[in-house]
Amino acid sequence: MRSLLLALSLLACGTVANAETTVTITTAQDDANYMSRTGFFGHRGRHGGGYEGIGFSTSSADDAIRRCCFWGKRQPVEIATSFSARRRGWVAVVRYR
Numbered sequence: 001m002r003s004l005l006l007a008l009s010l011l012a013c014g015t016v017a018n019a020e021t022t023v024t025i026t027t028a029q030d031d032a033n034y035m036s037r038t039g040f041f042g043h044r045g046r047h048g049g050g051y052e053g054i055g056f057s058t059s060s061a062d063d064a065i066r067r068c069c070f071w072g073k074r075q076p077v078e079i080a081t082s083f084s085a086r087r088r089g090w091v092a093v094v095r096y097r
Contacts, residue, residue, distance in 0.1 A: 026044060027078065027080065028052075028078040028079065028080035028093040028094065028095050029080035029082070029093075031044045031054075031080070031093045032080040032081055032082040032091050032092065032093040033080075033082045035054070035082070035084070035091045035093070036082035036083060036084035036085075036086070036087070036091045037082075037084075037086070038086075039084065039086040039087055041054060041056065041091070042054075050077065050095055050096050050097050051069075051070055051074055051095070051096040051097075052069075052093065052094070052095050052096070053068030053069035053070045053071060053092075053093075053094045053096070054068060054069070054091070054092065054093050054094075055067030055068035055069075055071070055091075055092040055094075056084075056087070056089055056090065056091055056092070057089055057090050057092075058088060058089035058090075059089075059090075060090060061081035061083075061090045061092065063090070064081055064089070064090040064091060064092035065079060065081065065092040065094060067092070068092050068093070068094040070094070070096050071094065074096035074097060075096060075097050076094050076095065076096055077095055077096060077097055078093075078094070078095040079092070079093075079094050079095075080092070080093045080094075081093075
């Protein structure tokens with residue numbers, strides 16, 4: 001009985017290991033729009049192995065960009081902003097090399 005349970009457990013693990021993974025590539029603009037729409041702030045991806053910073057400001061989009069992590073320390077490759085009516089301010093996503 002114990003052998004049967006072990007065999008079934010291993011079979012189940014093997015099935016899970018072979019499951020396909022779906023990867024969705026998003027742009028910085030996609031992520032900024034998502035954060036402004038939902039109010040959820042968090043890193044959603046660093047596609048291409050680079051770095052990502054997110055920022056927020058109630059005064060301007062430029063101020064939100066300046067508040068992003070790594071701003072002025074790394075070379076930006078993608079910059080996006082979106083106004084959040086939910087948070088009443090600007091969300092910025094900057095991706096760096």
